[in-house]
Amino acid sequence: MFARLGRMVAHHPWRVIGVWIIAAIAVIALAPKLASTADESSFLPSHYESIQAQKLQESAFPQHAAPAAIIVLERGDKGALTAADSSTVTQIAGRLRAAAVPDVTSLDVGPASPNKLIQTIGVQMPTENDPQQKAQTDAVKALRTQLQSALAGTDLRGGITGTAAQNLDSQDSGNKADAIIGIATIGLILVLLLIIFRSPIIALLPIITIGLVSQVADGLIAWASNTFDLKTDSSVTSLLIVVLFGVGTDYILFFMFRYRERLRAGDSPREAVAVAVERAGEAIASAAGAVIVAFMALALSTLGLFRSLGPSLAIAVAVTLLAGLTLIPAIVALLGTRVFWPSKAWKTEPRAARFAAIGASMGRRPARFAAISGIVMVALAIAAFSFKPTFDLSSGSTNSTAESTVWQNELLRGEPAGATQPTQVYLKSDSGSPLTADELASYRTKLTAVPGVGSVSAALPNPAGTVAAYQVTLTANPASSDAMNTLKGPLRATAHGAAPAGTSALVGGITAIYVDIQAAVDHDYAVVFPVAAILITIILGLVLRALVAPLYLMASVGLGFGATLGATVLLFQNSGGNKGLIFMLPVIMYMFVVALGTDYNILMITRLREEARAGRSPRAAAAEAVKHAGPTIAAAGLILAGSFASLMLAGQSTLTQMGFAISAGIAVAAFVMAMFFTPALTALIGHAAWWPGHADSASGHGEPSASSGEPEESEPAGQLRR
Incomplete structure (x- = not known):
């Protein structure tokens, strides 16, 4: 041949x-263009719990997904935020809404961190019909330009982090x-x-x-x-x-x-x-x-x-x-x-003496x-x-000077490490009947008591009251071994075991995807x-x-x-x-x-x-x-x-x-x-x-x-x- x-x-x-x-x-x-993604969830088959949780969120809470991007704001002198500074944050959010950046569906101002060093604005973006996150990354580009314009003349400085910013x-x-x-x-x-x-x-x-x-x-x-x-x-x-x-x-x-x-x-x-x-x-x-x-x-x-x-x-x-x-x-x-x-x-012909010797x-x-x-x-x-794996592809594919990396580190000055990408726990009624207020409050108390959990938000029921979402902030970095051990150990065990009779629970979010x-x-x-x-x-x-x-x-x-x-x-x-x-x-x-x-x-x-x-x-x-x-x-x-x-x-x-x-x-x-x-x-x-x-x-x-x-x-x- x-x-x-x-x-x-x-x-x-x-x-x-x-x-x-x-x-x-x-x-x-x-041939089409060869495109790539840094979305780890797209690599997993549907039978994994983190993907099932993601699908439940998309059906029960289509407008309440975790922010695609997070705008992080702080004082230029890195001191504590005043009431006037928080008012400026609200005004900045208003200017960004007025800019009508394409594919930004909402901008939600959060409270100042407990130590008053950081305040955030959550940015929601659509995920459907955007498999390569192009719409999200384009939106982050535009938001970054608008943000710096809005910060001009104020005592604040800021940047954008979160999943969409890391992808960009x-x-x-x-x-x-x-x-x-x-x-x-x-x-x-x-x-x-x-x-x-x-x-x-x-x-x-x-x-x-x-x-x-x-x-x-x-x-x-x-x-x-x-x-x-x-x-x-x-x-x-x-x-x-x-x-x-x-x-x-x-x-x-x-x-x-x-x-x-x-x-x-x-x-x-x-x-x-x-x-x-x-x-x-x-x-x-x-x-x-x-x-x-x-x-x-x-x-x-x-x-x-x-x-x-x-x-x-x-x-x-x-x-x-x-x-x-x-x-x-x-x-x-x-x-x-x-x-x-x-x-x-x-x-x-050379002699190749060294290899001959x-x-x-x-x-x-x-x-x-x-x-x-x-x-x-x-x-x-x-x-x-002694090999130990780490699962954070997005941060591993950027350098330390990238804006998303810099402002993720700044976010840690005021919030627990898990605040950058919180974990979601979803409690679902198996019978289709509404969940009661006592069930939701009791379940939240049990989640809060899990070692490695920094905070748990109040339950957010869907319109029918059959599914409730809890935002769980871990004390460790979401991509760290400590966070993964918390999730696959006590958190998932408690989330499943503490679910009231007639209900079931799913744990989602980026840490769950890593697990x-x-x-x-x-x-x-x-x-x-x-x-x-x-x-x-x-x-x-x-x-x-x-x-x-x-x-x-x-x-x-x-x-x-x-x-x-x-x-x-x-x-x-x-x-x-x-x-x-x-x-x-x-x-x-x-x-x-x-x-x-x-x-x-x-x-x-x-x-x-x-x-x-x-x-x-x-x-x-x-x-x-x-x-x-x-x-x-x-x-x-x-x-x-x-x-x-x-x-x-x-x-x-x-x-x-x-x-x-x-x-x-x-x-x-x-x-x-x-x-x-x-x-x-x-x-x-x-x-x-x-x-x-x-x-x-x-x-x-x-x-x-x-x-x-x-x-x-x-x-x-x-x-x-x-």
């Missing part, structure tokens, strides 16, 4: 390029982050490819081609999201940039190394392209297949966030794979040896290499057991992780035609995952002062570290098998594999790890944690696991690694395999040293 594909691309490059251009134009012109700031921060990440990723790829190949053409090749591919991928993902109603988090677009450019550049490297090798062997440029596609195709397709399978396993998640993230990234990798096997080779077939201009180094040392002492690399990963993995997300994530750990591992193991078994090797390769990848999570916990949680790490980090790390770690393992182990088929002993084969495949894995790992590290420049805690974790995971996979642990372990296990077959034997297998994807003779490290 890959031989036929290689010949087709090499002999008809203009047709291949034409098809890509036509497809890109069609997708860009017809998250979008603005995300747009800036995408620009920073894109520039950093492209810059890194340019520099590293220039160092490796000394050719501006090769350096620009992935930038131009993947820029086109990314437009196709974005369009296909947007179509899939609309068709299957997938909810996309704002961090997905940042990850897409890195996945497309990082993984795409890796696949280009695998092809270019093989292409350069065939030129050195005497092939014409088009013959070299055809053979390079044939020999690198299986490895690239197998590696991409492992990544796609890992990402698609997220479709089994109960969270809409992961169900959209997995297919989105899988589509991006699939399009990148297709480009790596068709578009890139077609362009190279047209350019021929000019692709290396102005360098002539492609004609000369490492390989020779490993061949002599594989147990020492396996033990040292294994101990390093185990030591880091121990710290993973339910945690339950959903725990479910996903038990389902997604094993399914992804089993499917990738099957792919490894098919590629290697063995049972033993895939098992210890997956075990090593799992150890690499634990080491990566442990390193992230040590840096950000234990040393960085964070109370927890973003809840989706282990799942995203698992997908990237397992999938991409498997990529590098495939490259190393197939090269090792190739050397064994040439008649070398297991230890000698491991030494040669490190010598020849090591530089390729090092170059690819450096580019991919560096690409993901660019996420740390975004200025958002969520992307900073993701960037470090994924880049560290790739570094561990490339420079510890694939470079040392896997070949050393394979050398120790010997022929038994290929049981029940004899994949390492030349007899019965024809010619040595050329599917490893890395060059037999040409190594980037040689270029780096020269």
